[in-house]
Amino acid sequence: MSVFILVSGPFTDARVWNEVTGPLRDAGAQAYPVTLSGRAGAGLQTHVDDVVAVIDSLDMPEVVLVGHDYAIHPVLGAADRRPGRTARVVYLDAGLPQDGDTALALVPDPAVHQLLDTAGEPGPVPAPGPQEWQRWGSTEGLSAERLRLLSSLAAPQPPRTLTQPLRLTGAAAHVPTSGILCTAGGVTIDTVEMMVRNGPPQLRGLADPRVGFFELATGHWPMLSCPDELAAVLIRAAAGEGRRLTPPEEDRAVPPPFLLDVPELPRVRNGRLDLHLPEAAAGPLPAVLFVHGGPVPRDREPGPRDSPFFLGYARLAASLGVVGAVVEHRLHGITDYARAADDVAEGVELLRADPRVDPERIALWFFSGGGLLAADWIAAAPDWLRVLALTYPFLEPLTGWGAIGDRFFPARAFPADGRTPPPVVLTRAGREAPQIAATVEKFVTAAAEAKAPVEIIDVPHGVHGFEIHNPGEESREAVLQAVRTVAARLRA
Template identity: 75%
Template sequence: MTVFVLVSGPFTDERIWNEVTGPLRRSGAEAHPVTLSREPEADLEAHVEDVVRLLDSLGPQQVVLVGHDYAIHPVLGAVDRRPERVARVVHLDAGLPQDGDSALALVPDPAVHELLGAGGSPGPVPAPGPAQWQRWGSTEGLSAQRLRLLSSLAAPQPPRTLTQPLRLTGAAAAVPTSGIMCTAGGMTVDAVEALVHTGPPQFRKLADPRVGFFELATGHWPMLSCPGELAEVLLRAAAGEGRRLTAPKGESPFLRPFLLDLPESPRVRNGRLDLHLPQMEAGQPACAPRPAVLFVHGGPVPPDLDPTPRDSPFYVGYARCAASLGAVGAVVDHRLHGITDYAQAAGDVAEAVELLRADPRVDPERIALWLFSGAGLLAADWITAPPGWLRCLALNYPILEPLPGWGAVGARFHPVGALRAGGAALPPLVLTRAGRETPPIAATVEKFLVAAEEAKTPVDVVDVPHGVHSFEIHDPTDESREAVTRAVRTVLGHLGVQPERVGGSA
């Protein structure tokens, strides 16, 4: 007999599962919905204990432990303590928190971040009213009556459940998992597989054969919008079904050689910043300071990534490309390790810019910033208040507004919104767009281009029709090489450098 333990997201309790437990039990399974502690002083640890107590109260058989939204945090905490009691963990429209992560990082409502980040001892987070639930996730599939029902089942969320970090020892690493995605929120299994192939290396673990994926064409509360379908999918997950993802074979593609053949260049390290210098300047300051391009890696990336981005062939290749043409190519190792780290990463980039401009080999009035992927959100600061020395802002397959579930990023890092706010004379914008981009990221790029058109801000778009995210390493084709060549020529042209050849290409 399959035994399900069902843990719901913030504000809700066991009653939200009422229409799911019936079908599960009629199939012959046991179903045990959980109500987590609601006392104002309750924290994440208290919720972990709630789940552990229920596991200990059940019979000897293993359970399928389901965590919806926030509840994946106490679920994973409980599995870490009782891995032998759990046959499978199901992430129901939930994230993938790691050790040290707080649930607040995945809260989409910026008002909650303001409330809980205000200092002091904030009170419980008020439960949403019927018109406010969409701030916590897609309400697709919920009628007005269902939204009223959702509110009637809700209670304030104790604040420390959202702010206390999750602590994991790794004891649960061998427990099989399933992911159920509610696609109305913008994330699909195809998008996850694209991240496995083209995103940061940590996503490759999702291609483990013990991990299965499902989709439900509904919003964030499937237990109310399609309870029967959810019950069916939970039974299939318990049986080990689900779509398996594939990962690139061999070593990480981020370790592949750069797609252009480039000469080595002298490298100077200054804190988090590496400078790749034109050959003529080896061993001595330049007679005339050179313009510089600061390449800003994407992310989030794990803090223990080896090699770090500035030592990877990818960013070394871009920097050498700039150096081979007479500019200084610089790379910064910033600390964007999670979606709550954007302010920290922005500070690292600002510090690197100051170090770069202070170097005697660099012309401090001719600087370009080149942002990749998840670092695209950092563009908001430079769009809001562009300094005079910033001669070009380049973006490769960027994320240009927070993705679904990225509410913790905050309003500051919203390039689309910054562009729509206007009021500043912007430097030239160069945007390299992958034709086979993952849909959630592609949507942010299109919104940015619409906002640019409305603001009458020209954007030089370099299209790679057959390219995927990080096409330079995944699709090292003639089309990709031509796109890199064009983008480099364009950026350096805005710095006053007119290269004839790029990386051996005319």
């Protein structure tokens, strides 16, 4: 018999689970929905205490903790304090917070960030009205009546619950977990598997055999849109079912070699910037600045500019007679985009100031999650930016990345005042994750409307990160074509 402790997301309380507890109990389980403290001074730690108190009140050896949305933070905090009592943690359409993270980082509503960023002590975050819930997640499956019900059950959220960092000791690291994804929000199991394969190394833990995944074809509030289906999935999750992810083939501790043989050329380091210089080249040369993706861990070794991947790209560019430069920026989390943008801008200035570089002939080349950093350069392109290159880029923030704000939307950045944006060389992976591919298609459409020239290089059988995962002839030809095209535009 499974014992569920059900904790809901912001603004809501135990009543939101009313239609789920019955089916759980009919299936032979026990269900205890939780109402978290709503007093103005409550913080995340208060809510951790609330969940711990419920665990301690039950005369059961083990419980299944279910955290929806924000509630995964207090659920993880409680599991960390009661690891021996926690049989499983279920992430219900929730993020993957780590020690030190705040819930605010995953809040998708920019208005909340503005409210909590004001000077002084912010007040409670007002509960959404019926037409405002879509700013917090997909409302697919909720009728107008259900949205009114959701608002009637809602109360303001204490601000410190969103700004107080989660503190974890690692005591519950061994506890099995399940993820339930509500796919109307755009995230599927395939999307998660792509992120495990290509994203930060800490995500590789999601391919652990103790982690199972489920999908519900609904919006962000399945306890109201499909309570029976949710109850059935919770029962299966408690039994250890669920799809397992395939671990990445390569060992990230030993990065694979670049897919092309390129000569090792002179390298110069200047702060966060590395320059790879063509041999025996006379006079200031055009340059391409490669901007890595992310987020990447702070302690990643080797760092992006020392990886075979970016060494290979930069050396290939230098072998074609242009300076190949790599800037190592500090995009360590989704709240770091502004800092990373500053790092890239600083790298550009260092590059243009170098006497070996022609400051009027520069290309910027963005990869993967670094693609969002292209927005500034599309919106206000300087004359010296001769070409902007993008390889399997994110061109809008992904679902749940609301903390990024409105600035980093390349698909919306084309100027509306008649200014000519820079020409774009876009390399697309034919087997890209659908959520990322959708942002690319929006960008291509927006570019056409803005009359921005876009040259597309397709890799039909390539996945995200095809240079590593599909290092065959098709990928080699695509990389050569892209680098040659950018170099030719710089030399023109």
